[in-house]
Amino acid sequence: MSEWAADPSYETFVLNMGPQHPATHGALRVKLRMDGEYIVEAEPVLGYIHRMHEKMGENRTYLQFMPNTGRLDYLSALSYNHGYVSAVERAAGITVPERAEYLRVITVELNRISSHLLWVGAFVLDLGGFTPLLYAMDDREQILDLLERVTGSRLTYCYFRFGGLYNDVDDDFEAGARAIVKRMRDKLPMYHNLISKNIILRQRLEGVGPITGEMCRKYGATGPVARGSGIPYDVRRHEPYSVYPELDFDIPVYEQGDSMARYLVRMDEIEQSLRIIEQGLDKMPDGPVMAEKVPKIIKPPKGDYYFAVEAARGSFGVRLVSDGTNTPYRLKLRSPCFSNVSLFGEAARGMLLADAVAMFGSLDLVIPDIDR
Amino acid sequence: MAELPEIFRVMAYVGGIMAFVGLNAAFLVWMERKVAGHIQRRIGPKEVGPFGILQSLADGIKLMSKQLVVPAKADPILYRVAPALTMITAVMVFVVIPFGPALVARDINIGLLLIFAIASVNVLALLIGGWGSNNKYSVISATRAVSQNVAYEVPMLITVVTMVMIVGSMNLNEIVGQQGNLLQWYIFPWNGSILLPVAFVIFFICSLAETNRAPFDLGEAESELVAGFHTEYGGMGFGLFFLGEYGHVFVGCALASILFLGGWQCPFGWMPGVHWMMIKTYLLIFVVMWIRWTYPRTTLYGLLNLSWKVMVPFSLAVLLVTAAMLKVF
Numbered sequence: 007m008s009e010w011a012a013d014p015s016y017e018t019f020v021l022n023m024g025p026q027h028p029a030t031h032g033a034l035r036v037k038l039r040m041d042g043e044y045i046v047e048a049e050p051v052l053g054y055i056h057r058m059h060e061k062m063g064e065n066r067t068y069l070q071f072m073p074n075t076g077r078l079d080y081l082s083a084l085s086y087n088h089g090y091v092s093a094v095e096r097a098a099g100i101t102v103p104e105r106a107e108y109l110r111v112i113t114v115e116l117n118r119i120s121s122h123l124l125w126v127g128a129f130v131l132d133l134g135g136f137t138p139l140l141y142a143m144d145d146r147e148q149i150l151d152l153l154e155r156v157t158g159s160r161l162t163y164c165y166f167r168f169g170g171l172y173n174d175v176d177d178d179f180e181a182g183a184r185a186i187v188k189r190m191r192d193k194l195p196m197y198h199n200l201i202s203k204n205i206i207l208r209q210r211l212e213g214v215g216p217i218t219g220e221m222c223r224k225y226g227a228t229g230p231v232a233r234g235s236g237i238p239y240d241v242r243r244h245e246p247y248s249v250y251p252e253l254d255f256d257i258p259v260y261e262q263g264d265s266m267a268r269y270l271v272r273m274d275e276i277e278q279s280l281r282i283i284e285q286g287l288d289k290m291p292d293g294p295v296m297a298e299k300v301p302k303i304i305k306p307p308k309g310d311y312y313f314a315v316e317a318a319r320g321s322f323g324v325r326l327v328s329d330g331t332n333t334p335y336r337l338k339l340r341s342p343c344f345s346n347v348s349l350f351g352e353a354a355r356g357m358l359l360a361d362a363v364a365m366f367g368s369l370d371l372v373i374p375d376i377d378r
Numbered sequence: 379m380a381e382l383p384e385i386f387r388v389m390a391y392v393g394g395i396m397a398f399v400g401l402n403a404a405f406l407v408w409m410e411r412k413v414a415g416h417i418q419r420r421i422g423p424k425e426v427g428p429f430g431i432l433q434s435l436a437d438g439i440k441l442m443s444k445q446l447v448v449p450a451k452a453d454p455i456l457y458r459v460a461p462a463l464t465m466i467t468a469v470m471v472f473v474v475i476p477f478g479p480a481l482v483a484r485d486i487n488i489g490l491l492l493i494f495a496i497a498s499v500n501v502l503a504l505l506i507g508g509w510g511s512n513n514k515y516s517v518i519s520a521t522r523a524v525s526q527n528v529a530y531e532v533p534m535l536i537t538v539v540t541m542v543m544i545v546g547s548m549n550l551n552e553i554v555g556q557q558g559n560l561l562q563w564y565i566f567p568w569n570g571s572i573l574l575p576v577a578f579v580i581f582f583i584c585s586l587a588e589t590n591r592a593p594f595d596l597g598e599a600e601s602e603l604v605a606g607f608h609t610e611y612g613g614m615g616f617g618l619f620f621l622g623e624y625g626h627v628f629v630g631c632a633l634a635s636i637l638f639l640g641g642w643q644c645p646f647g648w649m650p651g652v653h654w655m656m657i658k659t660y661l662l663i664f665v666v667m668w669i670r671w672t673y674p675r676t677t678l679y680g681l682l683n684l685s686w687k688v689m690v691p692f693s694l695a696v697l698l699v700t701a702a703m704l705k706v707f
Contacts, residue, residue: 021514131601132601134674135675136671140419141419206593206673207674210676360675361677
């Protein structure tokens with residue numbers, strides 16, 4: 007801190023943002039040391055909804071832990087399902103039929119769109135605009151309806167199984183998915199007209215809350231936060247998994263590092279996800295959705311395994327240490343939100359409260375993902 | 379009604395205005411929710427009464443039945459005075475509003491000045507409410523509200539001075555009386571000054587900021603300051619702030635329609651009366667709601683910059699151009 011702050015006549019006060027505050031979207035507490043409306047220090051205080059997911063993983067069989075993965079980042083639960091089943095499959099040496107992998111990718115991308123849509127609405131709500139939230143919810147609803155038909159649930163999915171899927175999609179799925187692609191393509195210009203071109207929003211987002219690529223590297227930030235700061239890192243491209251290498255899509259990257267860049271990255275990602283879904287539907291082969299020889303009780307050989315996927319908020323990694331029994335010896339879940347929230351303290355220094363709220367929203371934090 | 383004894387006259391108007399402020403607020407809450415609903419592709423309230431019109435009555439009964447809690451470390455006097463003060467100012471400004479040719483409580487010569495004098499006291503209510511409730515969010519909000527109101531009263535009053543120069547009177551009924559038909563409305567540039575439309579826009583934006591409405595609702599920015607100056611208020615304490623806000627919104631829009639849109643005069647010259655005043659005012663209120671549900675919030679500094687760097691120079695330009703035109707023509 008600079009010398010003027012060490013001056014005893016310099017008065018600051020502590021403002022508790024949370025654990026119950028509209029801007030933190032959950033039970034997260036941010037301790038702010040304020041100079042008037044300027045933030046001198048910001049310190050996220052975590053742990054209000056810690057549920058010991060990692061410890062639970064050590065005491066449950068591999069399949070029993072499966073539903074827990076949908077409760078970390080409940081907005082992109084399918085990505086988390088995907089990361090976990092793939093880690094276990096890698097450990098146990100199970101190969102997945104191609105149709106199942108395509109369906110995994112398609113449903114994960116649908117889930118990513120619904121997650122980004124909810125984020126857009128909540129983000130503009132943080133900035134005081136209420137209406138886009140309901141438009142986004144309306145579009146998200148279509149995706150949830152479709153996923154509900156396929157997976158049986160609307161939010162905390164548990165659709166994937168070791169070696170494939172719980173069940174195949176019905177006959178209407180392809181038509182429904184294509185209808186959603188068309189609907190979203192039609193709707194995206196509306197979002198851009200309402201949000202991206204809005205002069206008040208541009209004033210509030212452009213140049214506000216800069217996060218440098220250096221800062222992202224220091225704190226391990228991934229996903230749209232890193233891509234909005236000029237780091238073109240996407241697990242789907244850089245550590246390819248599933249059928250992503252066979253699909254053609256771009257990784258949107260913006261250099262500015264401000265809140266607007268993070269917003270634009272996510273809007274562009276919706277478009278790219280639509281492309282992935284279309285290609286996936288075109289290329290999806292017929293066949294089984296479950297591998298033939300999957301043991302009833304999974305006992306991976308001794309070893310240390312890691313698998314990372316690109317969830318809606320960044321890189322989600324599962325580290326699995328197996329001792330050869332039917333429960334893992336250690337299950338480490340690397341969640342993107344934990345890394346992304348940790349840079350808030352440094353990035354918010356010297357910002358106005360209102361701008362810090364905008365920047366906080368642009369990080370797209372899901373609190374249960376921070377406190378696993 | 380001048381033949382009535384003074385005491386009955388006062389009582390009739392006090393009762394009438396109080397009833398109007400209450401009903402108006404109830405109607406505006408319902409209207410706001412319906413407008414918001416339809417803008418957001420949903421229906422809005424529909425269960426209580428036809429089209430949900432009794433919804434605000436139900437809400438009002440709920441608010442009134444709640445216990446009045448004073449937080450332990452709040453200043454008990456200031457905490458209680460603030461909501462009453464905001465309501466008092468809202469009711470008092472109605473005294474000089476001419477709803478119709480004869481429907482005005484006090485037809486006095488300095489009506490316009492009186493409205494601004496009393497409406498400014500509303501800021502004091504927000505300040506002591508925020509200060510008295512002993513909450514950091516409320517204090518931040520109160521300081522925001524004060525700096526915002528100071529900033530926006532300057533261009534607003536300069537615009538009003540411009541209008542007074544053109545009209546030559548501060549009597550609201552006389553201002554309305556000069557705008558007999560559509561072509562004589564003061565919003566049009568041929569009625570005194572070519573910059574009159576600009577003056578209307580400045581006045582309208584300033585009245586949005588004065589009444590703490592979106593996109594200038596920094597005082598109650600719920601994503602930053604929880605609920606701003608009324609964070610600690612529950613029950614009817616909150617209810618009075620709410621009623622007061624809608625009262626001020628009505629007065630702001632009524633003033634805009636009196637100054638620029640001919641008040642109770644008919645655009646086509648037939649059947650002037652209270653219904654025209656209501657139509658114009660509620661149309662303006664609809665625009666206010668439309669703006670609220672479309673635009674996000676500005677920041678305090680963006681708002682102050684807009685006021686001091688854009689609105690004040692523009693309103694001064696309007697004033698100077700108008701003065702020159704009045705001198706020359």
